[in-house]
Amino acid sequence: MTHKRSTMADPTPSDHAYLQIGEVAERTSVTQRTLRFYEEKGLLTPPSRLDGGFRLYSEHDVRQVEQIKRLQNLLGLALADIKEMVEAEAVKSQIRAEYRRDADLSERKAKLSKAIAVTERQVAIIDHKLAALREMKSDLEQKITTVQGWLLTLEERSAVELGV
Amino acid sequence: MTHKRSTMADPTPSDHAYLQIGEVAERTSVTQRTLRFYEEKGLLTPPSRLDGGFRLYSEHDVRQVEQIKRLQNLLGLALADIKEMVEAEAVKSQIRAEYRRDADLSERKAKLSKAIAVTERQVAIIDHKLAALREMKSDLEQKITTVQGWLLTLEERSAVELGV
DNA sequence: CGTAACCTTGACGTACGCGTTAGAATAAGA
DNA sequence: TCTTATTCTAACGCGTACGTCAAGGTTACG
Numbered sequence: 139m140t141h142k143r144s145t146m147a148d149p150t151p152s153d154h155a156y157l158q159i160g161e162v163a164e165r166t167s168v169t170q171r172t173l174r175f176y177e178e179k180g181l182l183t184p185p186s187r188l189d190g191g192f193r194l195y196s197e198h199d200v201r202q203v204e205q206i207k208r209l210q211n212l213l214g215l216a217l218a219d220i221k222e223m224v225e226a227e228a229v230k231s232q233i234r235a236e237y238r239r240d241a242d243l244s245e246r247k248a249k250l251s252k253a254i255a256v257t258e259r260q261v262a263i264i265d266h267k268l269a270a271l272r273e274m275k276s277d278l279e280q281k282i283t284t285v286q287g288w289l290l291t292l293e294e295r296s297a298v299e300l301g302v
Numbered sequence: 303m304t305h306k307r308s309t310m311a312d313p314t315p316s317d318h319a320y321l322q323i324g325e326v327a328e329r330t331s332v333t334q335r336t337l338r339f340y341e342e343k344g345l346l347t348p349p350s351r352l353d354g355g356f357r358l359y360s361e362h363d364v365r366q367v368e369q370i371k372r373l374q375n376l377l378g379l380a381l382a383d384i385k386e387m388v389e390a391e392a393v394k395s396q397i398r399a400e401y402r403r404d405a406d407l408s409e410r411k412a413k414l415s416k417a418i419a420v421t422e423r424q425v426a427i428i429d430h431k432l433a434a435l436r437e438m439k440s441d442l443e444q445k446i447t448t449v450q451g452w453l454l455t456l457e458e459r460s461a462v463e464l465g466v
Numbered sequence: 467c468g469t470a471a472c473c474t475t476g477a478c479g480t481a482c483g484c485g486t487t488a489g490a491a492t493a494a495g496a
Numbered sequence: 497t498c499t500t501a502t503t504c505t506a507a508c509g510c511g512t513a514c515g516t517c518a519a520g521g522t523t524a525c526g
Contacts, residue, residue: 160472170473175514190522192473210513212434214378217513230449243460250453257446264439268432270376275428282421285394289414296407324502334503339484354492356503374483381483 156186156194166203173203181206181221183228213263226256320350320358330367337367345370345385347392377427390420 163170173193176182182202186194202224209220230253233246327334337357340346346366350358366388373384394417397410 158473169515171514171516174475179513188473188522190473191475192522208434208438211378212431212438214375233452243456243463247453247456250449250456254446254449254453257442257449261439261442261446264435264442267376268435268439270372271428271432271435274372274376275425275432278421278425278428282418282425285414285418285421288397289411289418292407292411292414299407322503333485335484335486338505343483352492352503354503355505356492 156196157200158188159193159195162195162200162203165200166207168203168207176203176206176217179217179221181217181224213260213267223256223260226253229253320360321364322352323357323359326359326364326367329364330371332367332371340367340370340381343381343385345381345388377424377431387420387424390417393417 157165159170159173162173166173173182173195177184182199185196185199188194206217206220206224209215209223210217215223229249233249233253236246321329323334323337326337330337337346337359341348346363349360349363352358370381370384370388373379373387374381379387393413397413397417400410
């Protein structure tokens with residue numbers, strides 16, 4: 139309804155290279171407040187800024203937000219836990235960046251192993267959830283068939299009452 | 303560590319027919335406060351009481367608490383939503399109780415259908431979660447194999463450095 | 467250069483889900 | 497009966513995850 143500044147008609151490379159907080163909020167379906175809040179809490183690495191102080195997010199930041207929301211909604215993790223995982227991701231990025239600079243090899247291997255361990259723990263959490271959810275589902279389906287059985291007997295009864 | 307009152311040695315039928323709040327709390331791994339809180343909020347039907355006012359829970363109440371916890375932890379539902387579902391369950395019990403007393407047939411059928419609908423919605427929620435979780439899992443497994451690849455190249459490099 | 471749309475940093479407010487403490491009553495073994 | 501364990505209600509407190517102003521700067525179109 140309100141016409142934006144960066145209207146369009148000129149898909150220059152700079153046009154969608156960086157996003158302001160409003161666009162990120164729209165695309166990720168979270169509020170601007172939430173984005174700033176995540177930054178405060180260390181879940182989002184502080185984005186670059188425009189000269190005037192406006193935040194400029196990257197596509198990677200958008201993916202980060204989406205991942206945070208998944209971890210929150212699907213796994214039910216607290217932001218504190220999610221922060222740990224985000225930091226593990228950061229370690230991986232760092233490793234990748236240092237990949238050619240020759241740091242201590244064994245240390246790097248240790249970090250990689252740790253990153254793997256963290257990720258495997260996430261998978262384990264997911265597996266637990268999956269198993270529990272499958273069990274709940276079959277329970278519920280059982281209930282449904284039971285109640286459907288009742289419904290059927292009621293149908294029969296009305297049939298009888300109608301003298302069928 | 304502290305020796306309970308209802309020690310044992312006499313498994314009379316009344317012995318485990320009803321449970322006090324402390325035992326329920328232990329068995330369900332929630333606090334007594336939480337049990338009273340759920341009662342306040344209408345998630346638990348007020349249990350019977352001992353003459354002195356002590357709450358006496360049934361095994362069914364225990365199952366209720368466990369179900370509440372599942373809905374909360376696995377599906378991430380708010381207590382308000384869980385209350386709705388609990389009420390749907392209550393409707394089902396009521397139907398079962400009225401099964402012989404001849405109330406309005408069509409009304410009963412409507413209630414049953416509603417109960418089925420509620421349960422099916424729960425199943426749908428679970429299905430969504432299942433799909434999303436499976437996707438997350440494969441993403442994470444993908445990441446793991448990637449990082450394991452890095453690890454392997456590092457292993458090779460140390461081998462080279464050692465002149466193997 | 468005005469002005470509308472967008473952004474900034476505080477800072478206080480809020481809904482949810484209990485935790486905690488206080489003070490008193492009850493229950494049941496010794 | 498005394499004592500210790502358990503429970504009761506009431507009420508205030510707290511951590512999480514943001515919501516909601518307030519007051520003011522920035523950007524960019526016209």
